[in-house]
Amino acid sequence: MEQPATLIQHLCDLNIDDYSPIFRKTSIICTIGPATHDVETLKEMITTGMNIARLNFSHGSYEYHAETISNLREALLTLNDGRSIAIALDTKGPEIRTGVLSNGATAEVEVKKDSTVTLTIDPKYKDKCTEEKIYIDYRNITKAVCPGKRIFIDDGLICLCVTKVDDEEILCVVENGGMLGSRKGVNLPGSSVDLPPITEKDFADLQFGIQQNIDIVFASFARSAAGIREIRKALGEKGKHIKVIAKIENQQGVERADEIIAEADGIMVARGDLGIEIPPEQVFLVQKTLTAKCNRIGKPVICATQMLESMVHKPRPTRAEGSDVANAVLDGVDCVMLSGETAKGSYPIEALLMMHQICREAEATIVYSTYFEELLRVIEKPTDMAQTIAIAATSAVGSCRATGIVCVTNNGRAAMLLSHCRPPVPIYAVTTDVVVARQLHLYRGVFPLHYRGQTTGDALADLEKQLNFAISVGTGNGYIHSGDLLIIVTGANEVSGQTNALRIIRTP
Template sequence: MGKLTPFRFTKVIFTIGPATLDVSVLRRMLRAGVDICRINMAHASHEWTQKAIEVVRTASIEEGRGVSILMDIKGPEVRTGYIDGHIDLSEGQQIDLTQSPDATPDGDIVSIDINYPALIDEVSVGDVLLVDSGLMRFEVQEVRIDRIRCCVVIPGRMGSRRHINIPGKKISLPAMTEKDVADTKMGIGNGVDFFALSFVRESGDIEQLKKFLLDNQSKAKVVAKIEDQSGIENLEEILEVSDALMVARGDLGIEVPYEDLPIIQKQAVSSALTLGKPVIMATHLLESMTESPMPTRAEITDVSNSVFERVDCVMLSGETSVGKHPVECINVINKITKNAEAHSDYGGYNHDLTLKTTREKLMKSAVVLALELGGVGIVVFSSTGLHVRTLSALRPYGCPIFVFTERQEIINESRILWGVKAFMSEFKDSQEATISDSIYRLQSEGCVDKGDQLIIVPNLLFGEVNMVQIRNV
């Protein structure tokens, strides 16, 4: 049996929404244990987003606990337009998807506009359209000059702005829509730490967003969301240019045969681990807790398996944005992840990580030494975050990674990294004084006890890395 420790290695991301747009609720969630707040821009206005950022930062200050912000921009997705109320569709009924909300209805046939008029040129008779996460299924019967006529195969209730998936089709939408550009500018103005780009199809999509951030003086990191066949096929090149990966199983599970999803998930996580890129597991982790105060047995296993696969983060969506039990969701996911971590060993560390430089290999020696000493903490001093990412990617089982830095952005970025706890620190002229101060800080924060051992990588303070030290607390 493993030993359950108070240190949680797997990070927790929650999505803010109507259920959590409240300082008192957010303070309770921070106490329960969250690392990053996700803002889903698929439906959010700038006014609402501004308020969300303000309440999160207010709660963080009042609680004395930092939280980073991830803005999830919607990317190249096809959605239906606005309708007043809802429409109940029946099997066999015809429905027209039009290029404009002003299109004239054809007799009694229901019509609804779509946000991508050129879809008319990209679908063919017989194509299947999956609507609202696959809850409804349409089949294309006819392609006209101003509309796509479909037959309802699986009926349901149609509401506003429902997402449409076309499995197997590569849609020619731009990587960043006009809304994405406006949303990203708003996020930059508010100092957002991460941007997640939806429906990434190739490396150029990420490079476009990175260039936009650079042109607008933002140092935010970019998370690639893999959600369709193109993203899977181009995963390696996408990982090379991304700062992190999100396995977004909602749309991905619609775009690919559902029996293939666990295999794709495992392969995506493995690829990220080999390249040393942080990876987030998302969608339906505790979906039943949107309504229920308890998770299902399958959800408990799903979260645990994410930990066993060595992901950096687990992410909650509707569970915390619109669910009835957002704080309890955080309690539950913390309890599950910490218990799973206590019964994992990963073979000691991530042997598959590609290490190229001498400094990276020295980080590996620190990890091996920490493991040989029975799983002790590793202390690293950072001004760039590079070696912090390497240490985290090595996944040293049972060895917390304590980072001391003078830069707030490294603190914020570290919240996405497995096993990392970062502290703001002022580096002294004396290396020894800086190390002594850091050990005292860890002791005062309850991270280590008198008599514990620590691995110190000291020379990062002065730019050279050629040794590691063992220190007794």
């Protein structure tokens, strides 16, 4: 396909009847919950296209999560088709919450518009909250806010405007009222908070995750690079291989995005709390900015929250939701995520299939050559050996019209660098390390293949076996056909990380 003269011409030429590729490059993360917890449903989700399973540690016991992990692995064993699925632990993170209502933890009271409410940090009100006096579990809240600031409760349902601040109390006027329950989340938009980056619960959850051999941590409410380092410290030596993805969901995280991106293994644009912490009309801007920053340096970026929210209760998404998913793909995200849609929804498989179809259609409209040309202008020079090979491989795809890239990688870096270049074809990443295979689902366009065959000690013979394995899998999936040209990226020696060879083959 020839490159269009202009973007406008490219958009004019788009046609809904054009052929869509059978493969999807954007990975899909599914939150596992009561709706998808059993083995049979997990098997169906795997075959429908789930790449990463997310476990939300804001809910559920260790026994429940251990059972979910066991069910997922049983589903994979039952399928026995060589697929790998990554497991991600989403931490609860440092949160601010209200206390318990005086008339019971399950009760609700009405907080009326224009009424006066007092927030207190006095512990004696911890279990004695009313519609007039509400306990807040963040002791430094009186230092974090000042008159004129707004405080949101229960995902923004209730909005308070601060009028007066004392040592232990904050006087507020209710701007938006609503029904208040116990232990509701509190957001302080525009205010700097000094919450610890990792709580006691988070630490215990991470140790559980290490024992369960999880692959990824989604670090909630990331506010600084130092916070990411604290997560890594908590993971320790036994968990040093686990990828840490920082969730940007507050104003401090947005302001310190550059240092967080540099420290973390990737970023999640967590639009739920983010849409409360900053004006909703600016969320798209943060999404685009963070995506571009990650694309520039080749780190994975995830778009999450409310992507197909209506499918929690309905079998089809709204038109706006479909466009939201597609535009996230066009922005350049590596992964898109389903939350309540698959955790508690009535149509989890339908939501997953719909996301798969939208991603595939959106990817077919991207002019990859333009992206590659722009990327070459911003990549820091000189590039190292492996990065140079990745650039050359992507360029070769366009020159010879290859239908795929096969790379043999020990630590996954070669596949990551190829993903950074966004070639228009699939990247078949063959590795003998199952953890590397699972974690490569974070990277757009990468199809990780775990090679389980015996190695002989003959480097060249083993290399050919792994290449033939990749071609066999691609052929079986209908991605590779006889006579196709493939770009082969490998190391010319046995040293891990030394990607330094490129060749072109025609499949038999």
